[in-house]
Amino acid sequence: MTAPPPSAVRPARPLLFLCYSTSDKPTATRLAHDLVANGVEVFWDEWEIRTGDSIRQKIDLGLGGCTHFAVLLTPDSISRPWVNAEIDAGLIRKLDKECAFLPLRLGLDVRQLPPFLRGLRSVALDEYDTGLRTLLNDIHGISNKPPHGPPFVPHTDVDAATSLGLSIAAYRIVRMFCLLSEDGTYRDPLLGNDEMMSEAKLTVDELEETVDELESLGLVKPMREAFGHPLGYRAVGALTKLFAFADGEFMPWDPKSDARILASMMLDHKNGFLDVEAAAKELEWTPRRINPACEFLVQAGAAEHSNALTHPIHYSWLQKTPRTRRFLA
DSSP states (O other): OOOOGGGGOSSOEEEEEEEGGGGGGHHHHHHHHHHTTTTTTTOHHHHHHOOOOHHHHHHHHHHHHHHEEEEEEEETTGOOOOHHHHHHHHHHHHHTTEEEEOOOOOOOOGSSSOHHHHTSOOEEEEHHHHHHHHHHHHTTOOSSOOOOSSSOOOHHHHHHHHHHOOOOHHHHHHHHHHHHHHOOOTTTSSEHHHHHHHHHOOOOOHHHHHHHHHHTTTHHHHHHHHTTTSSSSSSSEEHHHHHHHHHHSSSSSHHHHHHHHHHHHHHTTTTOOOEHHHHHHHHOOOHHHHHHHHHHHTTTEEEEEOOOOOSSEEEEEEOOOTHHHHHOO
16 A cells, blocks of 8 residues: 655644744743643754754744644734744645644734734733633634533423423413412412413413313312303412412422421421421521422321411411321332
């Protein structure tokens, strides 16, 4: 098999030709050593050109084999004929797609660069460590873009309604109740027919069917005082069960998980008793959060209860039942 020509053989690691002015040698020296320490082969005159070597031939060799051409642009170097001659050679290789061209700025604003270099993205080395990291990422092809998260799956009303076992219209009305409630108790809030029809985009007949669906589940209670009204009511109130049922979908807490905490507190008490208001203070829960948790326990038969005499706490106390321990199992 015929060996490929030398120009077709790519080095195992990036090979960078560093162009600089003698007056900028301290920075160039530091940069060359840091690049080598980070996996970049560097054509550096002090390493590559020995006594008696032809400087021009060695530079031609370095330019001809580099994968990256970097030029250190400073207020001094941009006016140096030798630097500009090497820039010309680097740009020709870039145009021929034989190497990447990497302008490095030190003490120069982009607007101070020659016109043909302003259109190229340049790395500033004034904050050396930041500039070096950017340069290394570019040479090694490392992107600053953060890693992708999991594929986005739209959470639609249809999906969520199905998970709760509700129609889409019922789901949207339940969402209204949860988001508007201040304490998670009976008739908090009370929603008018027009509000619900607007939110769920329902006709009067469809609203009647949806309210019937929610009433059959024990989640709402229509206020049936509107004699002569086609539906027999002008507003619908939430029942406490609604929040125990749906808060986990719309609020930052989950009544079922919260109920397990309250059940544990009951069982820890020697008499299986829980003062709800005291528990709310201990847990730093608002009435809006603790009321659905208590209701979840009551609905599960895992707690006896006494209704509170004052608002906004719904239950005054809870007492364990034979089901409480099984509720935690």
